[in-house]
Amino acid sequence: MRRSVVALMMIFILLWTAGCSVKSSELTMEDKRKPVRVLTVQEEKRSIDLEYTGIVGVEELKKLAFKSGGKIKKLFVKPGDKIEVGQALIQLDTTDLEYAISGARGQMDAAKAQYDKAITGAAPEELRQIEANVKKAQDSYNFAKDNYEKLQVLLQEGAISQNDLDKVKLEFDIRESDLKTAKEIEKQAKNGARVEDKTAAKGQWGQAQADYNYKMSLLKDATIESDSSGYVVDVLYEEGELIASGYPVLVIRNDNQIVKVGLSSKDFEKVTIGAKAKIRTDGRILEGEVTNIGQTPDSQTRTYPIEIALTEKTLPLGSVVKINLIIGEESGVWIPITAIMANGEDYAYVIKDEKASRRKITLGAINGNYVKVQGIENNDQVVIEGMQRLKDQDQISIQK
Numbered sequence: 001m002r003r004s005v006v007a008l009m010m011i012f013i014l015l016w017t018a019g020c021s022v023k024s025s026e027l028t029m030e031d032k033r034k035p036v037r038v039l040t041v042q043e044e045k046r047s048i049d050l051e052y053t054g055i056v057g058v059e060e061l062k063k064l065a066f067k068s069g070g071k072i073k074k075l076f077v078k079p080g081d082k083i084e085v086g087q088a089l090i091q092l093d094t095t096d097l098e099y100a101i102s103g104a105r106g107q108m109d110a111a112k113a114q115y116d117k118a119i120t121g122a123a124p125e126e127l128r129q130i131e132a133n134v135k136k137a138q139d140s141y142n143f144a145k146d147n148y149e150k151l152q153v154l155l156q157e158g159a160i161s162q163n164d165l166d167k168v169k170l171e172f173d174i175r176e177s178d179l180k181t182a183k184e185i186e187k188q189a190k191n192g193a194r195v196e197d198k199t200a201a202k203g204q205w206g207q208a209q210a211d212y213n214y215k216m217s218l219l220k221d222a223t224i225e226s227d228s229s230g231y232v233v234d235v236l237y238e239e240g241e242l243i244a245s246g247y248p249v250l251v252i253r254n255d256n257q258i259v260k261v262g263l264s265s266k267d268f269e270k271v272t273i274g275a276k277a278k279i280r281t282d283g284r285i286l287e288g289e290v291t292n293i294g295q296t297p298d299s300q301t302r303t304y305p306i307e308i309a310l311t312e313k314t315l316p317l318g319s320v321v322k323i324n325l326i327i328g329e330e331s332g333v334w335i336p337i338t339a340i341m342a343n344g345e346d347y348a349y350v351i352k353d354e355k356a357s358r359r360k361i362t363l364g365a366i367n368g369n370y371v372k373v374q375g376i377e378n379n380d381q382v383v384i385e386g387m388q389r390l391k392d393q394d395q396i397s398i399q400k
Contacts, residue, residue: 262303
């Protein structure tokens, strides 16, 4: 009986020892599995972009000047002020100019009156005065003629000298000339001026008009107004200072922002006007569009200058930003760049039957932190964390 009990105890101990051994083996195998995180990849379309660094600037910077010189009367703005379209910025003293305009207006009105007179003839009251002048000139002529004829008789009789007759003849000639002039004026007054006189009068009126309009334009331009919304960058003169025509007095910029980038020669042909761009700064992503591409490279950097217009106007001028220039789209399998390993060749780990399978890959286009690859299939599980500790066919444990 005792032997039976001992035998049963021995069998129990052997079974218990075997069970513990199996559990220990299972735990050992479980311990050998390497933890990883995976990404199930899908074929998809992604944009192809070029990565660059750019500097935020302004679309337009302008220097403003007066057409005519003078003394600055009033400054309406100071550096840093925001300005709107049509806002007055700076004004000249126009006292002397207003006097000149008054004189020019008088000359223009006088020239217009002469032209009207040449076209329509004299007014009734003027015509009456002209006719009176003709009668007066005729009476003077008749008197001088009668006196001259009488003295001719006296000369023949020896009553006067030739010198006395010459004096009377001179007076007679003067009165004859006055009569002709008066009659010519009367003729013009009744019939209108000659064609050439009308042309001359019209030309004088046009010249007077041009002078008046020019001075009026100077008066208008004596106040510089903003032609766009933006900001005042600098004010170069103070109130009361004299300035010559054409010299800059203000520097302004519009409020449209751009990013300036130097494009390498290998990428020059890839970028076109209208290409979209993403601008990354301080955790934000802004949209942009290429609006200008320089055709001549910079002499020092040998890069081609391009400008990207921003949809927002909130970035500090001069700040450095990261840019992704989008130049097209491609379909394929894309994996994170950080999942790629290299040891003489590029490869990544793909999970199959709970094992890490090393897969040779060929790299293609880049999109941000992802790269298009060949060698990995649709729906493959790619190791994206923990691959540094893996070897081909290692047992793995997928972590979430």
